[in-house]
Amino acid sequence: MSSKFGYTKLDSGTVNLDNANFDVAKKVAQQERSFTYCIACGSCTATCSAGNFTEYNLRKIQLMVRRGEVEPLRETITRCMLCGKCQMVCPKGVSTRNVVLQISKLLKQPVAKEQLTDKLHPTDDRKI
Amino acid sequence: MKSVVIVGAGIAGIEAAAKLTKSGVKVFLVEKEKEIGGHLRQWDRLFPTQENAQKVLEDIIDGLDNRAEVLKNVTVQHVEKKGDKFEITLTNNRSLTTDAVLMATGFDTFNARRKEEYGYGIYDNVITSTELEEMFKTERVLCTNGKAPERVAFVHCVGSRDAKVGNRYCSKVCCVTAVKQASEVKQLYPEAEVYNFYMDLRMFDRKFEDMYHEAQTSCGVQFVRGRLSEAAETKDGRLQIKAEDTLLGKPLKLTVDMLVLMTGMEPCSSGVALAKKLKIEQGSDRFFNGQNAYNLRNFTSTQGLFLAGTCTGPKTIPETLADARAAAAEVLSYLTK
Amino acid sequence: MKKEGKEQIWRDYQKEIPDNDYFYVRSCIRQNFFPGSEKMFMKILVDDLGKNIYETEHHTTCGGIGYHSDVIPLETAMTIIARQFALMTEAGYKNYAASCITSFGLYSEVLETWHNFPEVLAKVRDNLKKSTGREFELPQHLAHASDIIYKVRQEIADKAKYKLINKETGKPLKVVEHIGCHYSKMFPHKGVGGAEYPYVLSGMVEAWGGEVIDYPERRHCCGFGFRQYLVQANRGYSLANTHKKFESMEPFEPDMIITNCPGCPYFLDRWQYVIAETEGKTYGGKNQGIPVFTYEEVASLVLGYNPWDICLQVHQVAVEPLLDKIGIKYDAGKKYEGLNGKDIGKPEMPGCIKCC
Structure with a gap:
């Protein structure tokens, strides 16, 4: 779009649930029922190995999936090291590792072969 | 005697x-x-x-x-x-x-008209928790156009924890009532999307936490931590509502068919x-x-x-x-x- | 939508608006943006309705534009305001009318501050006396100029030559009313109808035959926001707010917009052009915009004043489609003729938004 005025209209940062895509949330819940147990206490994030060094926030990731905000997660979700500490602290018994795996699987974009080697975590193919 | x-x-x-x-x-x-x-x-x-x-x-x-x-x-x-x-x-x-x-x-139930920004008494499909309960009694939970709601939102703390209306206190029973009513709407209309907007969920008594768990899991009620800032009517008589999803740290908006205000207690x-x-x-x-x-x-x-x-x-x-x-x-x- | 629910709220927010005898202060910017409006305010009230409205060339800005742009502190604005009140006192008036919404909001804020902190008032009195030698009384009534037009809306309707009715269909025109944020958002009881459902403009629209549209983003800011606009790099933010309002009102197919703030009509009008240029979108149908007016312009139109005499030719969005809907007579050839038949120059026509 033209910016002959020196500025352009800002995009809205509002989460609009009228256009949201809940497919990922629904599929994750089908595959891992405990996904719906989360009460956003943040224990997982507090203990998370990745979360202590990166922006990775499992509490927020789960919430973003529920709100249909999945696009920003495609890269973020790969930062999980699947260590399982989150699962140990979760008071609701969420199978957090499987939640992460399911989200990764659903968000996995077709990646060209040459790019694969650059990927830090080809999440779906990992052996657990 | x-x-x-x-x-x-x-x-x-x-x-x-x-x-x-x-x-x-x-x-x-x-x-x-x-x-x-x-x-x-x-x-x-x-x-x-x-x-x-x-x-x-x-x-x-x-x-x-x-x-x-x-x-x-x-x-x-x-x-x-x-x-x-x-x-x-x-x-x-x-x-x-x-x-x-x-x-x-x-007690008297809080007069929801006093929360002017929610449009109770103005917008057709804004009702109170008491009115919803009366709808449950007649087994007819319907919008004013006679249709079943496809999307319903519950607003917690209407007239409670709100210095603006002079009520700083918690009315105690509204949280669990909202969880109950949201679950009942989902039982009545399993395909409906139901959202609860809360500030804190105060599930203080025996079995309440179980009700919350069931609402979120079996019933599929969505809980959003954030207070509604306003409601407004759309051209087709639905309600556009706004809140912050405070756990996501983002403003959020959606359009619903029915808005239920969890009115609190006043002496x-x-x-x-x-x-x-x-x-x-x-x-x-x-x-x-x-x-x-x-x-x-x-x-x-x-x-x-x-x-x-x-x-x-x-x-x-x-x-x-x-x-x-x-x-x-x-x-x-x-x-x- | 249940009108009686709004009426109940309107009854709760009534303010006392004197009939007559006002000391009137103009806005810093309205004479540039909408040059006919303040002139028509005086003309309608004084010439047509026989009111006594006094103004003096000695008044200045209220300081609001500097205050809201982070240029001057509130204390400075207070002393400027004190001088304005001194001019009112010296002229023998007790009712103060501000043309600008932000002025009105700032006057309300300052009066409330002085009410709650008399020591601040005492200091301001002292400052004013030392710097100008002037003394002042507080106004007994503070009105925004739109409050006064609201008050006389029926008198205007009684003299009206036109109604806000589509002459082809006989149906009321669909009117979006937009209230300046500083009118009642800070002090709901200072505005006619309160802050959530203000009645000041709705009352005019109803009295003059139109139908008010209530659309979801009605309460949203026009996008002005002072420093958000003043810095060029921030204007995308201002534009986004305006865009949000137009997207929300679009399904209601409004015929026109009426406003009561200096900035709002400017932004709602001019940004339609920028939205058209940058987004390729127009909101008035047939590649046209939605005409935007001040309440004085609308009052003047229904009273039968010549659209070009009230400066509607300086609007960005062409007003002719609305004039045609109402059936207001105008001479298209004289659009760019000044008051004395002088050629005021024809603007370049934009590409995306259709202007007559």
């Missing part, structure tokens, strides 16, 4: 009357409405076990066994303590002289007027203060004047009934001392 006037025939007044009459006290049960039973009459099912509200009310009223003299459609016009006796004039000009007075004046206005005549101390929340907040909650500074039920603050049904029985026991020991 010792006598007592109980002001208010909601469940607290009825329960206290049942216990006192059973012990041989003469009870005048004064009710401003044309029927006894108070707010419970409007309810369909009760948290936490979905018990039929009208059945519970019937059981409570059955406890009276017609032993009390029930005076309906009247209020206390004048009351004065002379010596050990209370002299009371009712609005029907009847005079009573009793040994004790038990205030069971209860009953006519009860407050009477309390002022009786010099009953009120807290900053305008609910009545007992002699203390612990073991003397049912006592006032006036001998023979007692308090029961939600006039001393928001309570659940079992809490109200327990408080009423406690008050009845204190009245009885006062009368038989």
